């Protein structure tokens with residue numbers, strides 16, 4: 001920063017050490033939140049409370065209710081087994097660990113002049129306004145940052161091989177399965193999902209990255225039984241290219257905000273299997289819009305059956321009773337998630353804001 005003298009620095013929500021350095025050097029400061037507004041508000045409240053460790057939520061039961069700083073009614077809450085996972089998360093804000101995520105987020109808010117956030121007013125106006133009120137700073141929704149179009153010459157992640165397989169499948173018949181880059185899906189969960197995919201009878205493409213479980217954890221004989229119908233890849237794949245392919249008809253997702261937005265930007269309805277962090281909140285939020293359906297799980301321990309995996313997939317992707325999810329995903333794609341003009345306006349607006357509010361020389 002000292003040598004390049006930027007006008008602005010834009011940083012992630014946990015980089016609490018950036019704002020004091022920038023301020024000293026006269027560089028303007030924008031925090032960039034890659035979570036949606038409802039999720040970040042529910043995860044961490046007003047900066048002053050987070051910095052001083054005064055989060056009133058101390059028990060699992062506290063987390064299954066909306067936090068006290070949300071003044072309106074909402075269905076966006078954790079379930080019991082999810083709240084337990086939140087409590088156990090190593091850097092969770094509510095476990096009192098030094099420099100925990102809530103402290104860091106609080107300090108980042110505190111040192112920032114504005115909050116830029118990957119969302120838009122069409123989706124969650126009341127939450128965006130609340131975020132600004134709670135943190136006492138302007139909040140700039142910068143839109144959903146739509147995926148770049150497919151570059152046919154780009155073979156990153158063996159796209160051309162994958163495309164060749166997708167091209168051979170029927171339109172809107174393939175189930176794409178992926179759980180992002182951070183969460184750990186247990187061996188037991190992988191087994192349950194695998195049996196469910198086998199049972200659903202539809203073609204599927206599963207990116208099961210090594211971090212979330214290697215192919216050795218798949219049920220015995222799984223690969224042979226689904227041969228020709230199912231593909232399992234353990235290395236990085238070009239997710240947005242896959243989701244944009246005409247053969248994809250449903251997305252089994254952990255509901256990371258990035259993945260959810262990508263799927264919906266192509267009008268692909270979601271089969272939701274949220275794991276941790278903001279993901280359950282994203283699932284409740286999008287579930288409320290009926291653009292996807294959660295795989296039902298036991299409230300106490302999160303267990304689920306492979307039959308419910310198969311049924312949810314079939315309902316969302318092919319069954320007549322699930323048409324509402326496909327229709328809503330398609331109409332929301334047009335209106336909001338895939339509306340390039342609208343989303344570009346948000347991004348352009350942010351750039352304009354940065355240009356009009358440069359650091360004083």
Ligand SMILES: O=c1ccn([C@@H]2O[C@H](COP(=O)(O)OP(=O)(O)O[C@H]3O[C@H](CO)[C@@H](O)[C@H](O)[C@H]3O)[C@@H](O)[C@H]2O)c(=O)[nH]1
Pocket residue numbers: 034035178179180181182183207209235236237238239240255256257258259260262276277278279
């Ligand atoms: O093989 C792969 C695997 C992932 N991706 C991409 O990686 C990104 C994953 O992002 P996201 O869906 O947001 O998931 P996480 O990586 O798990 O994201 C973390 O950050 C998100 C906010 O940015 C939170 O919503 C999540 O809960 C948190 O786990 C997406 O752009 C995917 O397209 C690929 O392109 N290929």
